[in-house]
Amino acid sequence: MRLLVVGAYDAQIGAASKMAKERGASVTHSPDIDAALAMLRAGKGADLVMVDVRQNIRKLTDALKEERFFMTVIAFGVEAKSEDAAAAIRAGAKEFLPLPPDEKLIAAVLEAITEETQSVIYKSAPMEKVIKLALQVAPSDAHVIISGESGTGKEVIANYIHRKSKRAGQPFISVNCAAIPEQLLESELFGHEKGAFTGAVAQRIGKFEEANNGTLLLDEISEMDIRLQAKLLRAIQEKQIDRVGGNKPVKLNLRILATTNRDLKKEVEQGRFREDLYFRLNVIHLQLPALRQRKEDIQIFTEYFIKKYSQANSVNPLPLSPKAVERLMGYHWPGNVRELENTMHRAVLLASGKVIDDEAIILSEESEQAAPGIAAGIKEMAMQSFVGRSLDEVERELILGTLSHCLGNRTHAANILGISIRTLRNKLKEYGETLEAEEA
Ligand SMILES: Nc1ncnc2c1ncn2[C@@H]1O[C@H](COP(=O)(O)OP(=O)(O)O)[C@@H](O)[C@H]1O
Ligand SMILES: [Mg+2]
Structure with missing residues (x-):
């Protein structure tokens, strides 16, 4: 978790930074927005920007958007001035953090923003095998391909x-x-030089350089365009990159991990993925089993997620009723762990009484299994309401509908949709703008 604090340094900011550091954040500080943008362009990335409410927040959020720096912006300032807080939110800040800093609030914000230091939960033999191999190869610099269904x-x-x-x-x-x-x-x-293309207002360091000496995860690599694959191969082979519009290669020391939910070998056979790149990356291959192939993990996952979401919602963790367990164990989990996590999150929110009963377990595809006839009817209805409309339109409806189903909880909605919170955030931003435009 990298936190960038923007604004004149004082004792209160110092105290807030210290609290964030104690929570494991690495904190950098820049005195104003221009300095902050320069840092970001230079490859000193951040996951969260905390900006003094007296700064021009609109300028910051506009610039971030313009230059495609995806990170959450939070404003901070003295609480008494509530108009400041409202103005900051209107200018694109996601939250307002009052000063003097409150330890609990800061912890809550950091937790909400980081995709937290993940514990890896498993119990089944197939996962044990995967973890053992992962531990074995971790210390080496070997590139690794991690494959598996979405949500595994x-x-x-x-x-x-x-x-x-x-x-x-x-x-x-x-x-x-x-x-x-x-x-x-x-x-x-790979980054770009200033003026490399329209919109390249300043030099920008790319992810490769940002990851220098560390690890670069190329998530869903099979989706990369085949022409770009050639450049990727070169970067990996020669251990150097060219920024777009640059004329001086940059030497790098990287380890690459790549994930895919497709069978890359098949992608190679069908000409969609370069064979040489495949061999370059495929030094080690970790294949994650689907959740239905490791049912022993379901129980330990449900316990873990019940605890997690009870804590997050400040309720007592409840045990599952035997009927609820039966439902969970009998389901085929097409969305794997992600779906199980969503299901348990919802169950925690829906449960009332002393146990989590099967009524609180809502499974997305269960109706299909239980009553194929009805499900087919629903499917047909759904198809009819989709056909004839653009993908964008349907996507927007799906996203907004899911968000409202989740009572506005973005993390939850992103999980259900199978997209990152970042993607969801960008989509909502897009929609927010068109909504504004439509209203105007
Ligand atoms: N072994 C695990 N331990 C804890 N959480 C897990 C584990 N596997 C998956 N998850 C959770 O399931 C969700 C999906 O995991 P993710 O790594 O994003 O899947 P994928 O990239 O394969 O689609 C995440 O919310 C993650 O926290
Ligand atoms: Mg993923």
Whole structure:
């Protein structure tokens, strides 16, 4: 968790930084927005920006958006001035943190923003095997491909490998190759020089450089365009990159982890993935089993998630009723651990009484299994309401509908949708703008 504090340094900011550090954040400080942007462009990444409410927050959020720095912005200031807080939120800050800093609030904010230092939960023999292999290869610098269905924990394992490696103290940078528009991915990965293309207002360091000496996770690598794969191969082979529009290669020391939910070998056979890149990356292959292939893990996961979400919602953790357990064990979990986590989150919120009963267990595909006829009818209805509409339109409806189903909880909604919180945030931002435009 990297926190960048923007604003004139004083004792209260010092105290807030200290609290964040005690919570494991690495904190950097810059006196104003220009200095902060310069730091970001230079590759000193941040996950969270905390900006003094007296700074021009709109300028900051606009610049971040313009230059595609995806991070959460939070404003801080003296509480008494409530108009300041409202103005900060209007200018694009996600929260307002009152000063003097409150330890609990800061912890809550950090927790909400970090995808937390993940514990890796498992009990089954197949997962034990995977973890053993992961631990074995972690200390080496070998590239690793992690494959498995969506929601099986590929990113969790990638993060684990980094933490168990010699590079643990160095950056762990992740790029979702599927989430970034193709024409921007090259500059996202390799950075660009000022003026390299329209919109390149300043030099920008890419993810490769940001991850130097550490680990770079190329998430969903199979989604990368084949032309860019050639450049990626070169970067890996020659251990250097060219920034877009640059004329001086930059030497790098990186370990690459890549995830995919496709069968890369098949992708190679069908000409969608370069064979040479495949061989370059595929030094070690970790294959994560689907949750339905390791049912022994379901119980330990449910306990873990009940605890986690009870804590997060300040309620007492309840045990599962035998009927609830039966439902969980009988389900085939197409969305794997991610789906189980969502289900348990919802169950914790829905449960009333002394146990979590089966009524609180809502499974997305259960109706299909139980009553195929009804399910087919629903499917047809759903198809009819989709056909004839653009993908964008349907996507927007799905996203907003899911968010409202989750009572506005973005983390939860992103999980259900199977997208990152970042992607969700960007989508909502997009919609917010069009909504504003429509209203105007
Ligand atoms: N072994 C595990 N221990 C704890 N949480 C897990 C584990 N595997 C998956 N998860 C949780 O399930 C969700 C999906 O994991 P993720 O690594 O994003 O999956 P993938 O990248 O394969 O789609 C995350 O919220 C993650 O915290
Ligand atoms: Mg993933």
